Amino acid sequence: MKLTQEQLDQFDRDGYLFFPSHFSPEEIKTLTDEVPNLYAQDRAENIREKGKTAVRTNFAAHMYSDPFARLARHPRMVKPVEQLFDEKLYMHQFKVNGKMAFDGDIWQWHQDYGTWLNDDQMPEARAMNVAIFLDEVNEFNGPLMFIPGSHKMGALEAGHDTSTTSYPLWTISNDNIRTLVDQGGIVAPKGPAGSMLLFHGCLVHGSAPNLSPWNRVTVYLSLCAVSNHIRRFKRAGYIAHRDFTPIECLPDDCLVKSYPVDLPWKDGTPVSEQHGMPDGMAA
Ligand code: SIN
Ligand code: MN
DSSP states (O other): OOOOHHHHHHHHHHSEEEETTOSOHHHHHHHHTTHHHHHHOOSTTEEEOTTSSSEEEEEOGGGTOHHHHHHTTOHHHHHHHHHHHTSOEEEEEEEEEOOOTTTOOOEEEEOHHHHHHHTTOOSSSOEEEEEEESSOBOSSSOOOEEOTTGGGGOSOOOEEEOSSSSSOEEEOOHHHHHHHHHHHOOBOOOBOTTOEEEEETTOOEEEOOOOSSSOOOEEEEEEEEGGGOOSOOOSOTTTSOOOOOOOOOOOTTTTTSOOOOOOTTTTOOOGGGSSOOOTTOOO
């Protein structure tokens, strides 16, 4: 799959691209069948919503779950990002966000590059976010919202919010959001399960709580250009990966046919990946 010049121009202008029904229902079923098993596991990678048992986000499933390990190597996702950066990629972060019916909490307005810079010392915003809808996303179940064009602002000033939700985030002030929305407005791409979004690391985004009776499970992963690897290992390895090996894609049918993949954390996450390291320990 190759992005057209029109798509490249659109990405440059808006900071995101939307591909409705990019994966088939059969391909998505391979993943959704695995989610209850993932969320039931008692491991540090499952971050629960504040005061609840519902999973907010599950980290690093591609290291211990066969279907997600295959998704992590899917050419329909990896190739467009390789094209945009003109470089091989490694997996910086891999999340399966629940945003579960009734319990799914807010994601405050933020840029991912704010965290990658402040926490991980990633040199440039040469990492791309990919979102793959495992459930339909509609106007009621907390769709992801973007401020188009906000990626042009580069890394904005951010405050470390450690109290609003169960997951600390570098967030942007309401005053700055008001100004950015005056300029770019807000969009919330909606569509069937199997739809995919690519969005720039500096694109400002967030989502409201899910008050609906419908889950909004979405895979979010961040593909980083290998030369732009993080320089600091302040966060646990299962949140910000430290293995910069370039991703080698599997064939296009890898979600409907089985291909052998490594599952190095199948029997547990190595102790060395469970915690951050003091500054200066990064490779
Ligand atoms: C994220 O920004 O990482 C997640 C946002 C969401 O799940 O709505
Ligand atoms: Mn984000």
